[in-house]
Amino acid sequence: SQKIEQNSEALNIQEGKTATLTCNYTNYSPAYLQWYRQDPGRGPVFLLLIRENEKEKRKERLKVTFDTTLKQSLFHITASQPADSATYLCALPTSGTYKYIFGTGTRLKVLA
Amino acid sequence: DAGVIQSPRHEVTEMGQEVTLRCKPISGHNSLFWYRQTMMRGLELLIYFNNNVPIDDSGMPEDRFSAKMPNASFSTLKIQPSEPRDSAVYFCASSQEGQPQHFGDGTRLSIL
Numbered sequence: 001s002q003k004i005e006q007n008s009e010a011l012n013i014q015e016g017k018t019a020t021l022t023c024n025y026t027n028y029s030p031a032y033l034q035w036y037r038q039d040p041g042r043g044p045v046f047l048l049l050i051r052e053n054e055k056e057k058r059k060e061r062l063k064v065t066f067d068t069t070l071k072q073s074l075f076h077i078t079a080s081q082p083a084d085s086a087t088y089l090c091a092l093p094t095s096g097t098y099k100y101i102f103g104t105g106t107r108l109k110v111l112a
Numbered sequence: 113d114a115g116v117i118q119s120p121r122h123e124v125t126e127m128g129q130e131v132t133l134r135c136k137p138i139s140g141h142n143s144l145f146w147y148r149q150t151m152m153r154g155l156e157l158l159i160y161f162n163n164n165v166p167i168d169d170s171g172m173p174e175d176r177f178s179a180k181m182p183n184a185s186f187s188t189l190k191i192q193p194s195e196p197r198d199s200a201v202y203f204c205a206s207s208q209e210g211q212p213q214h215f216g217d218g219t220r221l222s223i224l
Contacts, residue, residue: 034212041217041218042217042218043116043203043205043215043216043217043218044155044203044213044215045215046212046213046214049212089155098143098160098162098207098209098210099145099157099160099168100145100157100213101157102147102154102155103154104153104154104155105154105155
Protein backbone atom coordinates (compact mmCIF):
# COMPACT_ATOMS: atom_id res chain seq x y z
CA SER A 1 0.00 0.00 0.00
CA GLN A 2 1.01 3.62 -0.46
CA LYS A 3 2.99 4.98 2.46
CA ILE A 4 4.57 8.29 3.45
CA GLU A 5 7.27 8.67 6.07
CA GLN A 6 8.35 11.84 7.80
CA ASN A 7 10.77 12.06 10.68
CA SER A 8 8.51 11.91 13.72
CA GLU A 9 11.19 13.31 15.99
CA ALA A 10 11.15 17.03 16.56
CA LEU A 11 13.81 19.10 14.85
CA ASN A 12 15.40 21.89 16.89
CA ILE A 13 17.61 24.42 15.13
CA GLN A 14 19.10 27.80 15.91
CA GLU A 15 17.62 30.95 14.45
CA GLY A 16 19.24 31.90 11.18
CA LYS A 17 20.18 28.36 10.21
CA THR A 18 18.60 26.33 7.43
CA ALA A 19 16.04 23.72 8.45
CA THR A 20 15.71 20.64 6.26
CA LEU A 21 12.77 18.28 6.57
CA THR A 22 12.38 14.98 4.73
CA CYS A 23 9.40 13.22 3.19
CA ASN A 24 9.86 9.70 1.84
CA TYR A 25 7.21 7.70 0.06
CA THR A 26 6.87 4.14 -1.19
CA ASN A 27 4.81 2.03 -3.54
CA TYR A 28 3.69 4.63 -6.02
CA SER A 29 4.72 7.52 -8.22
CA PRO A 30 2.69 10.68 -7.53
CA ALA A 31 2.33 13.35 -10.17
CA TYR A 32 2.97 16.03 -7.56
CA LEU A 33 3.62 16.55 -3.86
CA GLN A 34 2.46 19.22 -1.44
CA TRP A 35 3.79 20.67 1.79
CA TYR A 36 1.57 22.09 4.52
CA ARG A 37 2.24 23.92 7.78
CA GLN A 38 0.21 23.25 10.91
CA ASP A 39 0.25 25.40 14.03
CA PRO A 40 -1.09 24.11 17.39
CA GLY A 41 -4.86 24.21 17.50
CA ARG A 42 -5.16 25.11 13.81
CA GLY A 43 -5.74 23.27 10.58
CA PRO A 44 -2.96 22.65 8.06
CA VAL A 45 -2.17 25.50 5.69
CA PHE A 46 -0.92 24.88 2.16
CA LEU A 47 2.61 26.12 1.43
CA LEU A 48 3.97 24.69 -1.81
CA LEU A 49 3.23 22.22 -4.57
CA ILE A 50 5.94 20.61 -6.70
CA ARG A 51 5.26 18.49 -9.78
CA GLU A 52 7.14 15.38 -10.83
CA ASN A 53 8.83 17.19 -13.72
CA GLU A 54 10.12 19.94 -11.43
CA LYS A 55 13.30 19.32 -9.51
CA GLU A 56 13.03 22.36 -7.30
CA LYS A 57 10.48 25.00 -6.28
CA ARG A 58 11.05 28.17 -4.30
CA LYS A 59 8.82 30.59 -2.44
CA GLU A 60 10.53 33.32 -0.45
CA ARG A 61 12.65 31.49 2.17
CA LEU A 62 11.15 28.10 1.34
CA LYS A 63 12.61 25.59 -1.10
CA VAL A 64 11.25 22.17 -2.00
CA THR A 65 12.97 19.46 -4.02
CA PHE A 66 11.38 16.34 -5.50
CA ASP A 67 13.51 13.33 -6.41
CA THR A 68 11.28 10.75 -8.10
CA THR A 69 14.15 8.24 -8.29
CA LEU A 70 14.79 8.34 -4.56
CA LYS A 71 11.06 8.79 -3.89
CA GLN A 72 11.88 11.69 -1.63
CA SER A 73 11.09 15.36 -1.14
CA LEU A 74 13.18 17.76 0.91
CA PHE A 75 11.71 20.92 2.42
CA HIS A 76 14.15 23.69 3.32
CA ILE A 77 13.58 26.87 5.30
CA THR A 78 16.52 29.24 4.98
CA ALA A 79 17.35 31.96 7.53
CA SER A 80 14.92 30.30 9.92
CA GLN A 81 13.01 32.37 12.46
CA PRO A 82 11.21 31.45 15.68
CA ALA A 83 7.94 32.19 13.83
CA ASP A 84 8.73 29.23 11.55
CA SER A 85 8.20 26.88 14.50
CA ALA A 86 5.34 24.56 13.56
CA THR A 87 4.61 21.06 12.31
CA TYR A 88 5.21 20.52 8.61
CA LEU A 89 3.29 17.87 6.70
CA CYS A 90 3.81 16.47 3.24
CA ALA A 91 0.89 15.17 1.21
CA LEU A 92 0.60 13.15 -1.97
CA PRO A 93 -2.42 12.43 -4.15
CA THR A 94 -3.38 8.82 -4.46
CA SER A 95 -3.19 7.46 -7.96
CA GLY A 96 -5.99 8.59 -10.24
CA THR A 97 -7.93 10.48 -7.62
CA TYR A 98 -8.00 13.75 -5.73
CA LYS A 99 -7.62 12.00 -2.41
CA TYR A 100 -4.49 12.82 -0.48
CA ILE A 101 -2.36 10.84 1.93
CA PHE A 102 -0.65 12.96 4.57
CA GLY A 103 2.54 12.21 6.41
CA THR A 104 2.45 12.37 10.20
CA GLY A 105 4.46 15.57 10.11
CA THR A 106 7.73 16.82 11.56
CA ARG A 107 7.67 19.34 14.37
CA LEU A 108 10.19 22.13 13.87
CA LYS A 109 11.32 24.40 16.68
CA VAL A 110 13.52 27.37 15.87
CA LEU A 111 15.41 28.57 18.91
CA ALA A 112 16.10 32.28 19.36
CA ASP B 113 -13.03 35.04 2.17
CA ALA B 114 -14.04 33.56 5.53
CA GLY B 115 -12.30 30.25 4.95
CA VAL B 116 -13.64 26.86 5.96
CA ILE B 117 -15.78 27.17 9.07
CA GLN B 118 -16.24 24.29 11.48
CA SER B 119 -18.43 24.03 14.54
CA PRO B 120 -18.25 23.38 17.35
CA ARG B 121 -14.56 24.01 18.08
CA HIS B 122 -14.69 21.76 21.10
CA GLU B 123 -17.09 19.00 22.07
CA VAL B 124 -17.06 16.94 25.23
CA THR B 125 -19.70 14.28 25.66
CA GLU B 126 -20.28 10.93 27.26
CA MET B 127 -19.95 7.69 25.39
CA GLY B 128 -23.11 6.51 23.74
CA GLN B 129 -24.23 10.03 22.85
CA GLU B 130 -24.73 11.23 19.31
CA VAL B 131 -22.20 13.76 18.06
CA THR B 132 -22.70 16.02 15.05
CA LEU B 133 -19.86 18.03 13.57
CA ARG B 134 -20.56 20.76 11.05
CA CYS B 135 -18.64 22.31 8.19
CA LYS B 136 -19.17 25.23 5.85
CA PRO B 137 -16.75 25.02 2.91
CA ILE B 138 -15.35 27.94 0.96
CA SER B 139 -17.84 29.23 -1.57
CA GLY B 140 -17.13 27.91 -5.05
CA HIS B 141 -15.16 24.89 -3.92
CA ASN B 142 -16.59 21.66 -5.28
CA SER B 143 -14.59 19.14 -3.23
CA LEU B 144 -15.01 18.56 0.49
CA PHE B 145 -13.00 16.29 2.75
CA TRP B 146 -13.42 15.11 6.36
CA TYR B 147 -10.26 14.07 8.21
CA ARG B 148 -9.49 12.77 11.67
CA GLN B 149 -6.16 13.58 13.33
CA THR B 150 -4.60 11.73 16.26
CA MET B 151 -1.07 11.60 17.59
CA MET B 152 -0.75 7.92 16.77
CA ARG B 153 -2.19 7.88 13.25
CA GLY B 154 -1.75 11.43 12.02
CA LEU B 155 -4.23 12.90 9.55
CA GLU B 156 -6.56 10.27 8.10
CA LEU B 157 -9.11 10.87 5.35
CA LEU B 158 -12.57 9.71 6.36
CA ILE B 159 -14.70 10.70 3.39
CA TYR B 160 -14.48 12.79 0.24
CA PHE B 161 -17.35 14.56 -1.55
CA ASN B 162 -17.27 16.00 -5.05
CA ASN B 163 -20.15 18.24 -6.15
CA ASN B 164 -22.04 17.19 -3.00
CA VAL B 165 -21.80 13.49 -3.87
CA PRO B 166 -19.84 11.09 -1.65
CA ILE B 167 -17.08 9.68 -3.84
CA ASP B 168 -15.04 7.66 -1.40
CA ASP B 169 -16.01 6.75 2.15
CA SER B 170 -13.51 3.94 2.55
CA GLY B 171 -11.88 5.77 5.44
CA MET B 172 -15.02 5.87 7.56
CA PRO B 173 -14.15 3.62 10.50
CA GLU B 174 -17.46 1.83 10.88
CA ASP B 175 -21.20 2.17 10.60
CA ARG B 176 -21.33 4.44 13.62
CA PHE B 177 -19.93 7.18 11.38
CA SER B 178 -21.98 8.89 8.69
CA ALA B 179 -21.54 12.04 6.64
CA LYS B 180 -23.87 14.12 4.52
CA MET B 181 -23.59 17.07 2.20
CA PRO B 182 -27.12 18.28 1.48
CA ASN B 183 -25.90 21.30 -0.49
CA ALA B 184 -22.71 22.98 -1.65
CA SER B 185 -22.39 25.10 1.49
CA PHE B 186 -22.88 22.60 4.30
CA SER B 187 -21.72 19.20 5.45
CA THR B 188 -22.10 17.16 8.63
CA LEU B 189 -20.21 14.28 10.15
CA LYS B 190 -22.20 12.28 12.66
CA ILE B 191 -21.07 9.66 15.17
CA GLN B 192 -23.77 7.55 16.78
CA PRO B 193 -23.18 6.05 19.28
CA SER B 194 -19.90 7.68 20.22
CA GLU B 195 -17.07 5.78 21.94
CA PRO B 196 -13.95 6.98 23.80
CA ARG B 197 -11.72 5.80 20.92
CA ASP B 198 -13.43 8.37 18.68
CA SER B 199 -11.69 11.14 20.63
CA ALA B 200 -9.59 13.11 18.14
CA VAL B 201 -9.48 16.36 16.23
CA TYR B 202 -11.78 16.30 13.20
CA PHE B 203 -10.96 18.55 10.26
CA CYS B 204 -13.00 19.59 7.29
CA ALA B 205 -11.23 20.81 4.15
CA SER B 206 -12.45 22.09 0.81
CA SER B 207 -10.87 22.74 -2.56
CA GLN B 208 -11.45 23.28 -6.20
CA GLU B 209 -11.01 19.88 -7.79
CA GLY B 210 -7.33 19.03 -7.95
CA GLN B 211 -6.20 22.18 -6.17
CA PRO B 212 -4.60 22.43 -2.70
CA GLN B 213 -6.97 21.99 0.18
CA HIS B 214 -8.11 24.68 2.60
CA PHE B 215 -8.65 23.38 6.12
CA GLY B 216 -10.87 24.58 8.91
CA ASP B 217 -9.48 24.84 12.41
CA GLY B 218 -11.05 21.57 13.45
CA THR B 219 -13.33 20.23 16.15
CA ARG B 220 -11.58 18.77 19.19
CA LEU B 221 -13.79 15.89 20.27
CA SER B 222 -13.51 14.20 23.65
CA ILE B 223 -15.69 11.20 24.46
CA LEU B 224 -15.71 10.36 28.15
